[in-house]
Amino acid sequence: MNDISLKDALKVVGTRPVRPDGVDKVVGRAQFGGDATMPGMIFGATVRSPHAHARIKKINTAKAEALKGVKAVITAADMPEIVSEEAFVGEGPMNFRDLSNNLMARDKVLYDGHVVAAVAASSMSIAKAAAELVEVEYEVLPHVIDEIEAMADGAPVLHDDVFTAGVDPKPTKPSNVAKRVEFAKGDLAAGFAAADKIIERTYKTAPVHQAYIEPHACIAAYNADGQCTVICSSQGQFMVRAYCAKLLGIDISDIRVVPAEIGGGFGGKTLVYLEPLALALSRKAGRPVRMVMDRVDVFRGTGPTSGGTVKVKLGAKKDGTITAADAEIILQAGAYPGSPMGPAAMCCWAMYDIPNARAVGVDVVSNRPKVAAYRAPGAPISTFGTESAVDEMARELGLDPIEMRLKNAAKNGTKALYGPTFQNIGYVETLEAAKAHPNLQAKLGPNQGRGVATGFWFNIGGESSASLAVNEDGTLVLVSGSPDIGGSRASMAMMAAEILGIEVEHIRPIVGDTASVGFTFLTGGSRVTFATGMAVCEATNEVVKQLRGRAAKIWEIDVEAVEWRDGSAYPAGDNAGKFEPLSLADIAAKAARTGGPITAKGAVNAQGAGPGFGTHVVDVEVDPETGHVKVLRYTAVQDVGRAIHPSYVEGQIQGGTVQGIGWALNEEYIYTKDGRLDNASFLDYRVPVASDLPAIDAVLVEVPNPRHPFGAKGVGEVPIVPPMAAVANAICAATGVRMTSLPMSPPKLKAAIDAAGK
Amino acid sequence: MAKTHVTCTINGEETEFLCDPNQTVLDVLRDDLGLTGSKEGCGSGDCGACSITVDGRLTCSCLMLGPEAEGKSIGTIEGVATGDHLHPVQSQFLKHAALQCGFCTPGLIVATKALLEKHPNPTDEEARYWLAGNLCRCTGYDKILAAVHAAAAEMRGESA
Amino acid sequence: MYSPTYAAPTTVDEAVGLLANASGSARVLSGGTDLIIQMRSGRLRPQTIVDIKNIAGTIGIREEADGWHVGAATPGAEIGENAGLCAAWPGVTEAVQLIGSTQVQGRASFAGNLCNASPAGDSVPGLVAAGAKAVIAGKNGKRTIPVEQVPVSPGRTSLAADEFIYEFIIPKSSGKTADAYLRFIPRTEMDIAVVGCGVCVTLDNNGVCTAAKVSLGAVAPTVLVVDAAAKALIGNKLDDATLAKLDAAAQAACNPISDKRGTIEFRTKVAGVLARRTAAIAFSRAAAR
């Protein structure tokens, strides 16, 4: 196998070719979820609850069904009732029954925008009109939006069968607190006793939406013979298949899910919202059904990630040595249990080697949409708290924030609070690279400040499949099971090309449907380049082996005496120079006579995804009269293991960073008093626009991961972890005001500045 | 329901269609004319994924009713390349990896082309403000700006 | 099922006739950047849509003896391309160009911004401060009223069912008169104003203000004309004392609400800040004339 330290020997990996799916995307030909059609298709629409919490007393669909052009109306009564069962299909914990009830409310609606019925009709406008004709009688119940209020005695309880798990003794009363987890090491009390300085603060973050630009979309056909086809944009065709099968009681083999191009996911497309409804409608109507969400429904009914409360206590010696660290992270799960409080707790201290530490996660349900994964689920929330506290500590102790972190940095051999002992990590390298970056030499003017923060994400491996087939002319087709949301087809082809010693253009990488490639876990957890990449490498190595075998056959020599390099077979050892080398094309042309088609599969359950670390430094300018924050300069350093396609690695870092800037400054879910979402549009859910931003300088540090053939680590999630604290720390440097609540929007910052009398 | 008959030019070709008066041009392009390159990210003018030009002026196709297209000349993403020859904006987007998921890309390319036809040498700030109505959630805009400037240079005849 | 009729008259009389005789509700369509969104969300369902853009004079800009005639539906982008008007009224023209994105600029108009009657419409404080008038066509011919008399409450105007705005007349600016408009938004683009402020001043040769009009948006149910703020300027140079008085007058005039875009406290304070900043620009522009 390739020596990962030999970066210079690599010819394809580390270069920046044009991506194979690129032209389709720049000419408008790429097929996204909402672009697909099927003969005879009709259109679906949903009916959603206007109430945050209500019992469904009656649903009358008669008027809707009577409208000309309406082909089917469904409610929960048309869906099988699912028993409670843990699901490990998507990212993060999930329960099949909850997901079923989330798709279509059965007895109660639990949030504004909860689906209660769906209709299919011969045109979209008829479907929408029919949706308005569905009459739902509600008994409105008291609701609760905030996680702390939801924990209070007397708060409206959402589920009468949720008892706090993870506490002793087992509670006897149902509660909105679904679960508590704890990670601890050392002796906290002793650690705080040894500290010269203790900082204790409570931080608050707002829920934010993944805000992919493509709304959820699918088209589904349920045939008379029970065979189903679904074309949709998701982060996992196998995930969609599993959920549809389970939630509708269909055999997995009867469902074929074809991945469309996906217009962004960031974790938000790791569960299903439409596909089972479209199939159920199709089953009833006997026609393929297309469903496309509108933006309002995307905000009201999907995602977001949790908001939460983070209580941090940090103790350090005068020299900056952290002696004890404690964090409690209370996260909103939305309507059903399952917030990312686990990873939030696991990640929040992972950058540090702290002898005495604890992180507690608490999962709380309230009348909000069920949360979905969002880039490094949970970690940005907890890290906003911990990295703000570390900054404040450095400030109090008069230490440079980077030096403070270097002093306490996790290194190889550090045992992380959540269990494992780190190996081959590059945290210190990111801090050093940040320190050396020219952006840190820039002089700051009045009302300007510089903030530093760091972050961690595990990255995951898991199951992936790929297959590689040599075409008759020596080009190849590479099929993998991972939806490509950020250029992964390019990386897959590049790894195969590197091993084969050919130009990447000779490989056509495609994302297979569930009937054409082996099971692959979804695109999430920054796993694709790592895990699916390993499957691709495995398949490619097998193809190389076969190619050598064919050459051996043609030359009538031993396969061991055939060497593969630069895309050709060479006779080696005693035979060296005896035969003309055979190129891939030569061998392909003779394939029929040497044993038939040359194909291979790779199937892995990859372990050992290298954990990722990043260090971010941001300069901001605050308008003290309005509270407006302008980002002047941004440096995002990250250990990426090895960048297969550096442009797309940088792109992940830049994109994640900017999402973090949005989270820091303006993004939030705003509810009215009666529990309705008040800003369900891009006009008032304020994601960063081009003019809000400076260049984002992405700096790649490469500490290779020995578990991957080329040293790759996951890269997509780390970059969203540090920005919120980095921006808060910069604002503090600029104004002297410590913001502890996100977003740090102008009204909030202005009020804080005025209150501080600055 | 009486449909309106509309005649217009789309990407240089005379086109006729029938539409409901409250269908938008975006609906017509995507659902009736098979031109699905224009995307719907919001349907409310906020994301720019549906960008087109109308008589040369950049606009959102989701903010224009089908009947308003009567007599107009419309340009969509499908008309940006000439045959299989990519426009410099398209090739520079590819070269600079200015797209990840690619959903915002058609709108950004139409908007960038309109920018460069009007301002052949925009400053970074001008380009960022011009494109502020084109949301991209994947890239953080950095590489998009690089592509815009490279395309501008190429269109000015400077070798990029 | 909702299905409106669409009409694109080519004369004023035809348009007035359509509006007057419409069965059910009728709406005028200019750029559609408010109307189409409201139709889509179901907030408005007019039975008749009267697109006025094919009527001669509704799009385009003419300089005449009594002022600049700007067609009601002229899109912001086209206004921004008119060098003469932009030089004469930088505040008015910058304000209309702040509306939305480049794409929205391709359609959005003064008339739509005014008749949508949002308290936060960006072009309205600028028009008001500049003393612009709206020419309204109806069954009884045309009438001309000051722009500030058009909106009466959020979402409602003083126009009768058969009326529409045909064009605007913005006076010629002369001597040391100049205007400015600033707004505050959380981002840098694509937001609705949390506060907007238009200021128009005339100075004498010593830099003393001889006439002023100050207008605030998004701090009350309709755009405000703040006489007290104008008074703070008139007779004074732009020194710290004047600015402080202006700031206080602007804040005192505010009667905002707290909503998803800003709190009462924030809006009030920022109104004062913007009044100062906008006045400073208007003064320096006027002084340079």
Ligand SMILES: Cc1cc2nc3c(=O)[nH]c(=O)nc-3n(C[C@H](O)[C@H](O)[C@H](O)COP(=O)(O)OP(=O)(O)OC[C@H]3O[C@@H](n4cnc5c(N)ncnc54)[C@H](O)[C@@H]3O)c2cc1C
């Ligand atoms: C993405 C986006 C961003 C926006 N940003 C801003 C912003 O920053 N600032 C801002 O102020 N606004 C903003 N808007 C709102 C909108 O663009 C403006 O209000 C615009 O000026 C409306 O003009 P229009 O020509 O498109 O109006 P239309 O939608 O055509 O009309 C709006 C209303 O006015 C009526 N009307 C139109 N013309 C006439 C007429 N001649 N006589 C009588 N009534 C008439 C219509 O019946 C309708 O009720 C934004 C909108 C979008 C979609």
Ligand code: FES
């Ligand atoms: S779809 Fe038109 S702007 Fe978003």
Ligand code: FES
């Ligand atoms: S590339 Fe995905 S939104 Fe821009």
